[in-house]
Amino acid sequence: MLIRFLFLMFYLCNYFSFAQAELVFPEGAKGKIPFEWKSNLIIIPINIQGVELNFLVDTGVGHTLIFDNHKAQQLGFNQDQPYLLRGLGNQPALEAYRVKIDQLSIGDFYLKKLTALVLPESKFILSKRVGTHIDGIIGHDLFEHYAVLIDYPRKYLKINPVKTQKRWKKKRITSFPIHFYKRKPYVELTIPQLEQAAISGNFLIDTGLSDALWLFSKELDFEKTPPVFDDFLGTGINGDVYGERGKIPSLVLGKTILNEIKVAYPSPKTFATLSLEKNRLGSLGAELLSRFKVLIDYPNKQLMLKPTIKTSDPFYYNLSGIELAYEGIQMVKQRLPSVERKGNTGNNGIEILLQERYRLFFHPALKVTYVRPQSPAQRSGVRAGDILMQINGKKIHHMSLEKVLDILQKEPGEKIKLTMNREDHLQKFTFHLQSIFSAINPSVEQTVNTDNKKANTP
Secondary structure, eight states: OOSOOOOOOEEESSOOOOOOOEEEOOTTOOOEEEOEEETTEEEEEEEETTEEEEEEEOTTOSSEEEEOSHHHHHTTOOOOSEEEEEESSSSOOEEEEEEEEEEEEETTEEEEEEEEEEEOGGGOOOHHHHTSOOOEEEOHHHHSSSOEEEETTTTEEEESOHHHHHHHHHHTOEEEEEEEETTEEEEEEEEOOSSSOOEEEEEEEOTTOOSSEEEOOSSOOOOOOSOOEEEEEEEETTEEEEEEEEEEEEEEETTEEEEEEEEEEEOGGGSTTSOOOTTEEEEEOHHHHTTEEEEEETTTTEEEEEEOTTTTOOOOOOSSOEEEEEEEEEEEEEEEOOEEEESOSSTTOEEEEOOOEEEEEEEEEEEEEEEOTTSHHHHHTOOTTOEEEEETTEESTTSOHHHHHHHHSOOTTOEEEEEEEETTEEEEEEEEOOOHHHHHOHHHHHHHHHHHHHHTOO
């Protein structure tokens, strides 16, 4: 995916008092929640006081967040004392205010007496990067009462999946103990090193991180497996995050071995002011977790992973070098038929020639927010700020963001033709997708491709 991450881990800069929310299952409730899967992120419908909202499910968030948009304003929240939020990024801490929610409905159950934080949406807009409207983020409050099954292949959550837990225990599914720091779950993993012994550390289980794996320890020293390249990593709660990307040779998860895992190394200055968990080595993100069926059991402090047919799929990088996000709207002009037929369709039919007619409508604009240096797109002349109009001769106003990203993420050698609007002038660009690692070191890329083929061999 081209939208690399939405890393929503944050810390409160001042004390936050909250009471444990109460989860209520009405009689006959099944606790099954279908979700929308966008840019490697889980989005579920939530109802507060009759207002339908879309929430991102993020285990990396200790406190529920609500964005102060037009929907939230319908709820008439009373502002409590302000709190400061600090997360990844280079911008100042954000100010939010506390609210108390009597009831929050999710599917056929609901949470009572929930404490949340309301954050000005203008300071942190998720929707333009995800491609669908986002009104808030929920994490610990959803998971703290019962085990939760995340069935990525079938796109649903199941609260308190008793039958699944019993069945999985009999099959000896890979299981890890988890511990908590500031209401967030951590698991200990071991990362291989090239020149020294493997290193073990704690990883945040982060369903709100759309990448596969992040490494950014303050306390533990680790090697960056070459080659690596500079890149934009995404937008955190306190601004844009930059760093390096690469791959590590393997990651052992019980009996499952994943090969050539994508990894990001955020710049140390982006987390220098954060209070990280002791022995924190990084984060385990959704691009990796989604290759499994995942059962997260907060009450029993356990993470369980069941492999799926996607578990051994190779990890791909963005070959074009373009990052896209929705930014404002653009007016699209569509030509309508200029011939009106009357009578039968045979020779006796009458054709009336009409003047050319057009329909004007507005559509969200897809803006280039970043172009990776030395990427195929950058060398062809694409710039940040360009508005995408067409891709490979097709207009994009009827395409979803995911469809556009799929076209841009193809095999090396694929030809890409883009039409961009730059300052109200249409410009065309053509380039061929190129493997990042072959550009850095051809011999390394050959090894990577070989390993990926082995990983997919039955």
